[in-house]
Amino acid sequence: MARVTVFGAGAMGTAFAMHSARAGLPTSLWANEHDLAAYAAMREERKHPLLPEHLPDGVELRGPNELEAAARDVAIAVLAANSAGARSLASMVREHVAGARVAVSVAKGLEPTTGKRMSQVYGEELSGVDVVVVGGPCLARELAEGLPTAAVWAASMVSVAEDAGKPFDDRRYQLSFSDDVVGVELCSMMKNVAAIGLGLLDGLGKSTGIGYQNAKAALFTRAAHEIVTLVTELGGRSETAMGLAGIGDQLVTSLGGRNRLYGELVGTGDPPDDTLRELEAGGLTVEGVESTRHVRRLASECGVQLPYHDAIHRVLFDGARPLEVLEVLR
Template sequence: MKITVYGGGSWGTAIARLLANNKHEVKFYIRNKDIVDEINSKHKNSKYLPDVDLGDLTALNDPDRALEDIDMLVMAVPTSAFRKVLTNIKDKIDKKVIILNLAKGIENESLDRISEISKEILPDNPFAVLSGPSHAEEVGKDIPTAVAVSSENSDVAKEVQHAFASKYFRVYTNPDLLGVELCGALKNIIALAAGMADGLGFGDNTIAALATRGIYEISKLGVKTGAKMQTFNGLAGIGDLIVTCTSMHSRNRRAGVLIGKGIAVEEANKQIGQVVEGIKTTKSAYELSKKYDVSMPITAKLYEVLYEGLDPKEAVTSLMTREYKEEIEEIFLI
């Protein structure tokens, strides 16, 4: 296939390398010319993926050329930039081009998922999302990884599946687009909370409790909005939650650790050096929980920490001393 990867962060770089290794005709667009020059001369992206050899992958700095005569556009830009980027390039994309999203978030202003933004701007283009436990640092080194691809069009999902699949990268299809998108976005909230618990000096017990109650909490919102419970139990849900809550490759977990140690949110974001999707997604999820009248205590307390200045220790105390409940609640009886 003729595929353009649009965005040169760590995940975009790892995916561009994967697709090139799969023998596709890859055009890798990066806005930063210094990074383009480094990739083309040294086969490295030292800013975002320093330990990965990019082989024969090349990059370019010309967006018009990057969008010419392609079958698929892989969008590797942050959620907050997706609408602007797609609006700027919409007139340069043929209607047959598949739009594949890699970002995991929910737009703050509209509370739209990425698929909804894409449908608004490019209503005729097929859309798919790739999600699951997949750190760029490991995919870039061919460490075995399994992910899910979802689209409202099963043929599109299968086309993406075959384009990405390799002996190191296994791709499953999942027809629940809403669920896959929500899983990818909401698990970052729980990863932030897990990182904060670590930063506060708590242990494995705390992380396990947050992850377990976290998947319950985000699946409640998912089911209420029409997603399938099974998706939250799969790669896009519990799979991605496990890796983001436990690995220091996770930007969200690392940011949470810094915040738990008392570092201000803005400074923590700056130290990570890349977009921490969970910070903005917490606000979106908090607003969605109110819109759909779903109790999300972890999300609510994290929102207070990030946006209202609540001390992380007080947030933990508040969660631990909530009204006593049954563990197996209504969602698991659906």
């Protein structure tokens, strides 16, 4: 039976460790120095502060000084850093996962300093280990609760993704497999930007009680088309963008989650920079902010027009009013 170690005890890493243990796999969860508050809470109560359920007994919790023990005999290394911390995490665990069969990335974004996808970052840092990326509609809270979830696992060959994912595939976590790594990773990045935009409408309507349901539907559709446009320009497949990794993840992220929340707060009039700092101080990573910059850059390099994503960029970085997103409904 494959031994699983989840490196990183944020909300998603912890939720995945919980599912892994429930699936009957020997599972370790390693908290690094960035996870100290969560680690302290889990040591005391066996419960992550951002998740509703306690850790199953099958999760072996390890602290920052127990990396070697956490990684012992690991076959499936789950890398649960966010996109900004992926390279740092890889450098920390590199020698400990050299014998692993596969490294699985759950981050959804591009590396801020280089714009590289997570598969590229981990491929550079963990030579000799196959890399699998995870996409699709998977909120950490629901995964931790054992609620039905569907996800896409992608690798350079479908067989690699299947070999890595099959041990986790069950009725609570139903998997599809793909070799469209580019498409899955770009969809996973862009859906966070789309969610910020719909959150802006939630914020705009908060004081007036206006739901903007028609506008939300129009912008959701506009975002889906723009995701297809950029994904296909960069070598991904349209069916990936119109599937679980794209429109599926876009939907769940737009209904709830930290990126939508950030958009809502900005939509009520809170300054974007201050709002981001406050959320991050509370332990919430809002990857969609940096992803908004990446989408603008990639669209410019490809020579494509993405009016909805561009409107979000103007609101976050150019001082535009949140109402501007209502000008790109068609």
